[in-house]
Amino acid sequence: MAVLNRMDWYNLARSTNWTPKYVTEDELFPPQLSGDFGLPLNAWETYDEPYKQTYPEYVKVQREKDAGAYSVKAALERSRIFENADPGWKSVMKAHYGAIARGEYAAASAEARMMRFSKAPGMRNMSTLGCMDEIRHGQMQLYFPHEHITKDRQMDWAFKAYDTNEWAMIAARHFFDDIMMTRDAISVSIMLTFSFETGFTNMQFLGLAADAAEAGDHTFANLISSIQTDESRHAQIGGPALKILIENGKKEEAQKRVDIAVWGAWKLFSVLTGPIMDYYTPLEHRKQSFKEFMEEWIVAQFERSLTDMGLELPWYWDIFLNDLSQTHHGMHMGSYFWRPTIWWNPAAGVTPAERDWLEEKYPGWNDTWGECWDVIIDNVVDGNMAQTYPETLPYVCNMCQLPILGTPGKGWNVKDYPLEYNGRLYHFGSEVDRWVFQQEPERYAGHLSIVDRFLAGMIQPMNLEGALAYMNIAPGECGDDAHNYAWAEVYRALRTAKKAG
């Protein structure tokens, strides 16, 4: 052989730890940035990444992947898929890009934190590639929606969302900033790569890709499944770090980070991905329900990753499993009702056929969420549109920053979980959100939720108009019903038929 095999030199490329002499180890790797858990350099040298890739392999493979995704985009650019797509599907794209694109770009810096501050040399090289991946995901998920910007002002939010105080973006930032931007290197590896990426990005990128392919949006399907191939590599950065922590008696601290990250990810998915899958995606294109996707990707697969690692299921697993049938229905109804405050047009998704599907997937839906929708539907049919809009803000949780909600109608369980800390009263949407706050209250106590800001007079005038200005969302961007209420026609017809009968 004239060229060496990868494994002939791979170990040399990751043998880069040395003993610092001119500065101390703690100066070179400050514990608050490194997150060494009190373990010295040599303890971290056993770190062994399962997915091995070299620099020349990386640039080659990534060049090929990009060629694939960009050529599908180029080939389909004149296909008018966007123009002809169901309005519900356009909303899927808008919500996804706005909440994800620049968050992925920010993740490049979380990867760079692992690169600079991890004491494990293998992790430092893998994070170098991970950092590059996240630049890719940020850049592609800006370039692809930019194609549609001349057609629809809401597409501007693919870029703009992260710069605003729009409520869902405060929630998204609060979650991502908590698990990836403000943590030490090892915590990032556990919370971002192991918990969020292993657990949840499969769900967003493969689940949504399945729906996209069904909906005929091959550009989007191709884009996000290509992204997922990178995620599935760099998501494996956290596993070997967890192994080292567990071997060195740090299981409890590792477990706590997993539990915090998984819960936050779940809450974000309940508002972002749940409504997309169960309400916005046209009925005929739905591959599985949100709950079924969650059960496949999170419950079955992620449970196995946890136990394989020697970790326990999070203490709140029963609560989580129960909430899988509930939370996102409330998030959907909330975001629909507060639709002027979001940058996409939510599809109501409650025609009789869709309700049958919801009842089948979530037995009892009609007796709970359905009862509330009946009121909204009646108002729409009666032309009482003012009644279908909010006048002020919903109460939000001081942890996940999302509305505090429960199940309405016959399943009523709405409850606040309060906590007094340092003389201030905080409100939480669940026992778990409150528990997360209590683990490190100093991280969260000084933060003001959008409702705290409202009550503090930071939002003026104190009405919906003031709130919209504060969120930097204006007519032309504000969400409204995706189908312009055309779905209500069937209810109008039913009512006429009933009267005639």
Next chain:
Amino acid sequence: MSDVQVLKPQKTWSHLAARRRKPSEYEIVSTNLHYNNRDPNAPYELAPDVFMNTWYKQNTFGTRLKHADWNAFRDPDEVIYRTYNLMQDGQETYVFGLFDQFNEREHDKALDPRWAGSLARLYTPARYLFHTLQMASAYVGQMSPASTLTNCNYFQMADSLRWLSHTAYRTKELSLAFPDKGFAQNEQRYWEEDPAWQGFRELMEKVLTVWDWGEAIVTLSLVVKPAVEEAVLRRLGESARHNGDTLLGLLTDAQLIDAARHRRWTAAFVAMATETPGNLEQIKTWIAKWEPLANRAIEAYCAALPDVSTAVEATKLATRDVRRGLGL
């Protein structure tokens, strides 16, 4: 509602739309991407005084290197992720083609064993040095106040991994040709103990603990990298050619293509930074602080290089020329 203005679609992102010029792909996907400058009190959406918020307030937004709009920075090469891989896959094909051809014609067997000893001491330990550049670029990137600067540093970080990877590859090959020279075994010892490396080791350990973003980017780009590139790429390559090691000379030339790109964005950065009164003096102050350490590193390393008699002075001069070319 009739008097309410309804926003219409624009031709590009609203933050680029005012300029009435079609943005390039580079601008669409590279500019203004950080969102940690929204609230000076809390860069990240948590308690304002949480450790990392304080860290960014102090080291990124509180640096003495000031500019009203760092987001206006543009990489003169306009490198984006997609083009980075196109470019570097091509470069790697070239380098691995060299490895292949030179292996085929048994290049290493023809090397003088004394030169092989020099390689074991002065070349293969460089993987530690290149890794410190990788780490330093990762830090400057994550602390940069503009995504366009961040990206230049992240690509530079990846390029440092590239140089490190070439070194690891050659280390293995040389260990097969010269089993008695300690290749693939003694690099850490040379890096930690050999006087030739101690200057660079001290420089890098100390530079890696510079937390202020302004001082970190100035030190890395204007002092450290010129010193490393002129000594451990250019001068080592020269020494290699004088010792019949054509391969290493070609390899360092290939790596210097990356270094030249890094210097182009550095030049644009210096030009932009010095628009603000006070920055020129501040940059010069930081250079004056770090240059002696870099010069000592060059002296220790270049004095050990065989068959390049003027290496020390020529290398120091070359690094000064890099800075002088930028008005520094």
